[in-house]
Amino acid sequence: MFSILVKSLTTGIVTEMAPFDRPVPFGFPVIDFTRCTMCDACAKACPSGAIQSTAPVAGRRTLALSYGACIQCRECVSACPEQAVSAGTQGEVAAYTRGQLQQSASFDVDPASGACTLRHVEAQPAPSLEEAAARLRARIQGRLGRSLHVRQVDAGSCNGCELEIAAMSNPVYDLERFGIHMVASPRHADVLLVTGPVTRNMEVALRRTYEAAPDPRIVVAVGACGCSGGIFGEGTYAALGGVDRIVPVDVYVPGCPPSPSALLNGLLVAMGKRAARTGAPPPAAAATSTPRT
Amino acid sequence: MSAVASTAAERLGLRDGVIREVRSGELVIDAGAADLPALADAAVAKLGARLLSIFATDERAAHGRFTVQHVWWLPELRTLLRASAGVDPAEPSFPSIATRHPSANWFEREVMDLFGLSPQGHPNPGRVALHDDWPEGVFALRKDFADDTTVGRVAGDLHPFRPVSGEGVFQMPVGPVHAGVIEPGHFRFGVAGEPVLYLQMRLFYVHKGTEKRFERLPWRHGLFLAESISGDTAVGHALAYAHAIERLASIEVPPRARSLRVILLELERLYNHVADIGALATDVAFTVPASQAQSLREGLVRLHQRLFGTRLLRGTVALGGVKTDLADAGRRALQAHLTSLEPEFDHLITSLIDAGTFTDRVDATGVLTHQAARDLGIVGVAARASHVDGDLRRDLPHDAYEGLQFDVPLEDGGDVRARLMVRAREVEQSFRILRQVLDTLPATALCASMPADLPAASSALGWVEAWRGPVLHYVATDERGRLTRVKINDPSFLNWPGVIQAVPGNIVPDFPVINKSFNLSYSGNDR
Numbered sequence: 001m002f003s004i005l006v007k008s009l010t011t012g013i014v015t016e017m018a019p020f021d022r023p024v025p026f027g028f029p030v031i032d033f034t035r036c037t038m039c040d041a042c043a044k045a046c047p048s049g050a051i052q053s054t055a056p057v058a059g060r061r062t063l064a065l066s067y068g069a070c071i072q073c074r075e076c077v078s079a080c081p082e083q084a085v086s087a088g089t090q091g092e093v094a095a096y097t098r099g100q101l102q103q104s105a106s107f108d109v110d111p112a113s114g115a116c117t118l119r120h121v122e123a124q125p126a127p128s129l130e131e132a133a134a135r136l137r138a139r140i141q142g143r144l145g146r147s148l149h150v151r152q153v154d155a156g157s158c159n160g161c162e163l164e165i166a167a168m169s170n171p172v173y174d175l176e177r178f179g180i181h182m183v184a185s186p187r188h189a190d191v192l193l194v195t196g197p198v199t200r201n202m203e204v205a206l207r208r209t210y211e212a213a214p215d216p217r218i219v220v221a222v223g224a225c226g227c228s229g230g231i232f233g234e235g236t237y238a239a240l241g242g243v244d245r246i247v248p249v250d251v252y253v254p255g256c257p258p259s260p261s262a263l264l265n266g267l268l269v270a271m272g273k274r275a276a277r278t279g280a281p282p283p284a285a286a287a288t289s290t291p292r293t
Numbered sequence: 294m295s296a297v298a299s300t301a302a303e304r305l306g307l308r309d310g311v312i313r314e315v316r317s318g319e320l321v322i323d324a325g326a327a328d329l330p331a332l333a334d335a336a337v338a339k340l341g342a343r344l345l346s347i348f349a350t351d352e353r354a355a356h357g358r359f360t361v362q363h364v365w366w367l368p369e370l371r372t373l374l375r376a377s378a379g380v381d382p383a384e385p386s387f388p389s390i391a392t393r394h395p396s397a398n399w400f401e402r403e404v405m406d407l408f409g410l411s412p413q414g415h416p417n418p419g420r421v422a423l424h425d426d427w428p429e430g431v432f433a434l435r436k437d438f439a440d441d442t443t444v445g446r447v448a449g450d451l452h453p454f455r456p457v458s459g460e461g462v463f464q465m466p467v468g469p470v471h472a473g474v475i476e477p478g479h480f481r482f483g484v485a486g487e488p489v490l491y492l493q494m495r496l497f498y499v500h501k502g503t504e505k506r507f508e509r510l511p512w513r514h515g516l517f518l519a520e521s522i523s524g525d526t527a528v529g530h531a532l533a534y535a536h537a538i539e540r541l542a543s544i545e546v547p548p549r550a551r552s553l554r555v556i557l558l559e560l561e562r563l564y565n566h567v568a569d570i571g572a573l574a575t576d577v578a579f580t581v582p583a584s585q586a587q588s589l590r591e592g593l594v595r596l597h598q599r600l601f602g603t604r605l606l607r608g609t610v611a612l613g614g615v616k617t618d619l620a621d622a623g624r625r626a627l628q629a630h631l632t633s634l635e636p637e638f639d640h641l642i643t644s645l646i647d648a649g650t651f652t653d654r655v656d657a658t659g660v661l662t663h664q665a666a667r668d669l670g671i672v673g674v675a676a677r678a679s680h681v682d683g684d685l686r687r688d689l690p691h692d693a694y695e696g697l698q699f700d701v702p703l704e705d706g707g708d709v710r711a712r713l714m715v716r717a718r719e720v721e722q723s724f725r726i727l728r729q730v731l732d733t734l735p736a737t738a739l740c741a742s743m744p745a746d747l748p749a750a751s752s753a754l755g756w757v758e759a760w761r762g763p764v765l766h767y768v769a770t771d772e773r774g775r776l777t778r779v780k781i782n783d784p785s786f787l788n789w790p791g792v793i794q795a796v797p798g799n800i801v802p803d804f805p806v807i808n809k810s811f812n813l814s815y816s817g818n819d820r
Contacts, residue, residue: 004581004644014588025602047514073517073608152474156499158816159476160524160605163568166474167594170587184472200444201424201498202477205469231506231518236440237433238502257524259604 015174019261023089026072028254028279031065033105035084038063038116045079047071048224048231055109061116064104067093067279068227068242071256092262094269094276095252096132098227098244099125101278129276136250137272139216144190144271147179151189151213155206155246156199156232156239160257161223165193167260180267186212191270192219193263196226197239198246210247218270221249222263224256251276297372304370305335316540318372318689319754326378326387329363333390333397336374340367343683344670345756345765345787347400348780349408351436353382355750355772359410361387363397364754364765364782368688373754375767380410389415396670396787407434422497422819425452433505440505457483457491465801469498473805476815480804487800492793496818503820507779512538512747512768513612515776519766520607522781523817528554528561529759530766530781530817531610536691537755537768538612542744548735550614551693555730556627557601557609558692559723562760564593566716566723567638569812573713574645576806577654582644589637596630599623614740624731631724642717646710655709659795659807662707671791673762673784675811678715679707685758699726707795712810746774761785761814783817 031042038061043053050069055061076085095101102125107116127135152165168175169182183189186209198206210217221243224230234241243249253266268274295314302312312322324332336342342365350360359380367374380387387404389412391397401412402421409432412418420427426446432438457464462485469477477498483491503522507515519534520527532554539546546554571586594604600623601609609616619627645651661671666679676683684701686694702718704711752769762784771777792811796804 001648003640003647007585007640007644008581011585025598026608047510047517071517071521071607072603153470154474154476154499156501157476158521158524159814160521160527160607162474162476163524163605167587167591170591171584172588172591182474186470197501199499199501201500202469205477205498209470225521231514231521232501232503233506233509235443236502236506237438237442237444238500238505256521256607257605 014171015177016172019173020092020265022091022261024091024259025087025089026074027088027090028067028070028072028093029065029074029076030086030088030279031063031103032084032086033063033118033121035082036063036105036107036118037082038107039081041079041081042076042085045075047073047075049233051076059109059111060119061107061109062104063107064102066102066228067254068098068101068252069224069230070254071224071231088279090279091255091259092265092277093254093279094262094266095278096129096136096250096276097125097127098242098252100129100132101227101252101254124278129278133272133275136270139250140218140272141216143216144218147181148191148267148271149181149183149189150191150193150267151183151186151209152193153206153209154195155202155226155243156197157195157223157225161195161226164257164260165222165263168263173260173264175264175267178264178268186210187214189213190218191267192217193222193267194219194226194243194247195222196243197229197232197234197241198243200238200240203240203246206246218250219243219247220251220253220266220270222253222266223258224254227252227254230256297370301340301367301370301372301374304339305332312374316753319540320372320374322374322376324376324378326361326380329361329376329378330388330390330393332376333363333394336365336367337394341369342367342374343672344394344396345373345763346767346780346782347397347404348767349380349404349410349434350769350778351408351434354436358382359385359408361404361410362767364767366689366763368683371689373689373756375754385409386411386413388413391415394670395668395790398790399786408432409435422500424497425449433502440502440509452495454481454493455491459485461485462490478815482801482804484801487802489797489799489801489804492796494789494793496789496815498819499816500819504779504781507776510776512776515779516610516612522820523783523785523814524605525565525814526561526759526761526764526783526817527605527607528557528610529757529764530783532558532692533755533757533764533766534768535610535612535755536757537753537766538747540755541751541753541768541770542747544613544741544743546614546692546741547737547739548693549737550739552730552734553615553619553739554610554692555694555697556619556727557606557615558757558759559727560593560597561606563720563723564590564597565760566720567593569809570641570645570713570716572809572812573655573709573806574651576809577651579645579648579651582641585637585641589634589641592630592634596627600627611740613743614738616740618739619734624734627727628731631727635724638720645713652710654803654806655713657706658709658803659799659810660706660708661791661795665794666707666791669790669794670787672787674712674715674719674760675788675791676762677702678704678711680705685756685763689756691757693730697726697729709806709810749774759784761812762788781820783814785813785815785818788813789818
């Protein structure tokens with residue numbers, strides 16, 4: 001016992017003051033749409049369908065990247081022949097809607113050569129992050145002032161997200177100092193921290209857990225699978241998809257898996273203590289892109 | 294004709310030439326379904342075979358049949374043996390071996406649930422993979438079942454658990470949503486006061502249709518799906534898949550990549566073993582060592598991120614090699630980390646086993662006897678803690694394990710302490726392995742180039758001794774070289790019945806620490 005006491009004293013404090021805003025080597029990818037030629041190499045290389053290339057009308061094509069489905073594998077980065085896709089360093093992303101995790105651009109197709117030229121980068125879909133944050137604050141009505149009780153629900157995860165959720169409680173992150181406490185029952189919970197993809201066999205349990213939680217029962221969807229079904233897809237016989245297919249979601253924390261920092265950030269966003277960031281082009285950038293006639 | 298194939302045939306009393314060696318370490322025998330039980334008996338009696346998998350394939354379109362396949366590990370001959378038998382769709386059944394070989398129990402029931410082939414003579418032919426609200430006669434892994442089919446729920450009673458009755462006897466339901474941050478499963482304890490009389494469990498809550506999903510993905514993308522079979526075994530499953538694909542395509546992995554794969558596997562073992570040891574301290578409320586272990590684990594995963602880009606070692610394995618090199622600076626950083634970790638880890642273990650309050654809780658708790666472990670075909674850490682020897686790194690070496698010096702620690706107790714000590718001693722061996730590999734990293738390419746297409750209509754096995762135990766993947770292609778069947782075997786599937794045996798006789802409050810000492814994957818089991 002004496003050696004344990006000595007160990008505690010000599011170890012000192014390992015907790016980090018503010019474990020946020022750390023650049024990571026495998027962040028979410030960033031597409032420079034001005035260099036994109038719409039060759040589709042990135043969309044074909046993406047194993048989880050996070051990059052989608054579509055042709056909505058004749059003479060027009062769009063490329064969309066959703067951080068909600070991205071597993072940060074960087075296959076798109078190595079696939080792009082134009083170096084238009086780069087490995088981002090942003091890993092702490094959170095949003096209030098699935099749409100806010102998406103960025104896209106439209107291209108005009110030259111009928112003769114088939115060459116594509118950028119038409120415009122889509123602005124972030126409504127509601128804006130500020131607007132969505134205000135709505136969430138109104139829903140909470142200050143009830144989650146300084147503490148948050150969290151019930152974690154694994155609704156189908158591979159356990160990767162659970163490992164990082166558990167890591168939030170380790171001495172380095174020490175989530176309890178932020179007033180966040182993991183509780184054993186949904187009846188004690190302000191927030192359900194739900195991982196996915198929601199399986200057929202967990203759907204009923206997830207619904208019942210949601211119904212057992214008291215209002216305003218904030219739901220945070222975790223991970224690529226929790227946000228969108230991820231690599232398991234949506235609507236298979238066994239995996240139904242993202243958490244929002246079953247219960248309403250207030251905050252999305254994508255990543256495969258999101259780091260403890262990203263998860264902490266997401267919980268603080270759910271408390272209204274931090275502003276959500278998506279890494280998508282801000283509306284200003286979208287406005288200055290060059291619309292073509 | 295290979296020597297090992299002839300030896301195997303001779304020892305099993307079969308005609309020479311019946312068993313073929315399709316690749317190194319992979320024997321195949323085409324048997325009649327009726328011959329499977331006799332073959333299983335002979336393999337176990339004459340060659341000490343251990344069952345690693347039973348699975349089915351649907352080859353009705355190409356060959357007008359299903360197959361049922363047994364995969365045996367023959368430790369003496371240092372090879373695997375796959376026995377494959379055709380099953381006539383008009384008579385969709387096959388003989389069960391579960392009465393004589395209990396490790397076949399869940400495998401055969403899963404074949405019944407997902408392919409609709411019934412195991413004749415199975416002692417307990419109930420559902421295992423399907424929940425009770427799944428309709429009769431719908432078989433998800435058959436080829437005529439589209440993976441995006443929405444299957445309605447059947448109304449009716451909840452799962453009929455076996456009644457446990459008597460004066461003062463209760464049934465205590467736990468899960469699928471648990472009190473801690475763990476995966477979902479349902480446990481039903483029959484208790485008389487504190488002591489557990491009987492444990493029943495219901496798994497497959499996180500069945501994600503992963504094997505079916507492989508059939509939809511291009512084989513290159515399958516690697517990423519493999520990383521998500523069990524999040525704590527990302528390297529293990531990705532490597533087993535990569536091995537199977539590389540063996541199928543006859544790709545030679547460059548020596549440096551093989552060494553780096555050993556480093557990745559051992560790092561995965563380290564961070565999981567350290568975290569599990571900490572979790573055992575947590576489960577008996579011994580908080581100082583628990584915190585110490587969690588902070589050592591955090592140090593390791595941060596090192597992973599610095600060296601390889603990701604905390605849980607995702608995105609490190611490539612088909613044909615590895616994705617990230619370890620430069621000299623990284624090699625030194627890893628060596629320095631090991632040097633500082635080793636005394637910290639020693640201190641952690643000492644502070645646990647020197648504390649009577651800790652050993653009181655783990656000694657003689659959750660005993661899995663040697664005999665039960667053998668009979669049930671338990672593998673990996675849990676088997677070695679009950680003195681059942683076996684480790685594919687030594688017995689069927691993959692990657693660069695051949696020629697490395699290391700021991701395979703065994704313990705006798707079969708209790709929580711034995712499973713803890715196997716982990717502790719394996720960590721020491723991992724230090725030893727990592728140092729050897731780091732000192733002799735060959736200077737070659739990182740990745741062999743893969744062909745544009747896989748060979749058509751062929752199949753291969755890939756295996757790895759991951760931190761929890763052996764991981765085995767079976768990969769088969771169709772006539773156009775696309776994935777047509779991937780069977781995933783996580784050691785958890787073989788080991789869950791061990792938990793059922795180890796818990797009765799203990800008190801309910803010891804269940805968490807017993808369960809954690811096995812630390813089996815739900816996702817790897819359910820897929």
